[in-house]
Amino acid sequence: MNKSNSKTAASTGISFGCALAMILSYTAWHSIPWAIFHGILSWFYVIYFALVH
Numbered sequence: 752m753n754k755s756n757s758k759t760a761a762s763t764g765i766s767f768g769c770a771l772a773m774i775l776s777y778t779a780w781h782s783i784p785w786a787i788f789h790g791i792l793s794w795f796y797v798i799y800f801a802l803v804h
Contacts, residue, residue, distance in 0.1 A: 768794040775800050 769790045776782075776789035776796065789796040 765793065768797060772796040772800075779804075 772793050773786045773790040777786040779800070780786070
């Protein structure tokens with residue numbers, strides 16, 4: 752895998768984690784500000800959500 756593919760995969764993973772965190776957050780809290788905050792936390796919130804729920 753060359754560096755270009757690695758960068759693409761990393762940015763796709765980060766984008767997917769952000770979107771997933773925002774969807775989970777909005778579903779749980781029904782709040783756009785919380786969804787934005789959890790989107791910033793990205794995969795940390797997704798892992799937390801999976802462990803707690």
